[in-house]
Amino acid sequence: MSNESIEIACPHCLAVNRVPAARLNQQPQCGRCGKPLFDAHPVALTDANYSTLVGRTQLPVVVDCWAAWCGPCRNFAPVFEQAAAQFEPQARFAKLDTEANQATAAMLGIRSIPTLIVFRGGRELTRMSGAMSLPQFGQWLHQQGVLA
Numbered sequence: 001m002s003n004e005s006i007e008i009a010c011p012h013c014l015a016v017n018r019v020p021a022a023r024l025n026q027q028p029q030c031g032r033c034g035k036p037l038f039d040a041h042p043v044a045l046t047d048a049n050y051s052t053l054v055g056r057t058q059l060p061v062v063v064d065c066w067a068a069w070c071g072p073c074r075n076f077a078p079v080f081e082q083a084a085a086q087f088e089p090q091a092r093f094a095k096l097d098t099e100a101n102q103a104t105a106a107m108l109g110i111r112s113i114p115t116l117i118v119f120r121g122g123r124e125l126t127r128m129s130g131a132m133s134l135p136q137f138g139q140w141l142h143q144q145g146v147l148a
Helices: 021-026 050-055 071-086 102-108 136-143
Strands: 007-008 016-020 043-045 061-066 092-098 115-120 122-127
Touching: 016 021, 050 092, 050 136, 061 071, 061 136, 071 092, 071 136, 092 102, 092 115
Parallel strands: 043 092, 061 092
Antiparallel strands: 007 016, 061 115, 115 122
16 A cells, blocks of 8 residues: 555544555554544444545445345345454445434435445445345445455
8 A cells, every 4th residue: 555644534523534544454543532443343324424424534435224124224234244344444334224314315315225335535436225145245345446
């Protein structure tokens, strides 16, 4: 990796941190609150934190749009959790509860769930609806350029 710094929004206090790309795998911590920027678990997106966590993070942000009543969403949840543990910090993994955060879900035009959306620099790159296995999800992330 280069000497380039990457902006990453802290999932705890929403401070934007500049992390040298070469240090991403060294468990970087937030300069403001001191908590880890990555903890091998998806971040909960809300109407309040969406614009900062997605828009101010230069890494790819993979968002799982879901709802508690959705069977396929519940089945995919452990896969998404495993992906966060396996693939961070190559990307930020985040979950958006579409029932609890209807403004963001409407803004994103969520019409079916689960829907997976990949963002980079706050811009949507691609989306796909439906659940999949971890190998299928990993392959999809590779195809989308999220993983090297």
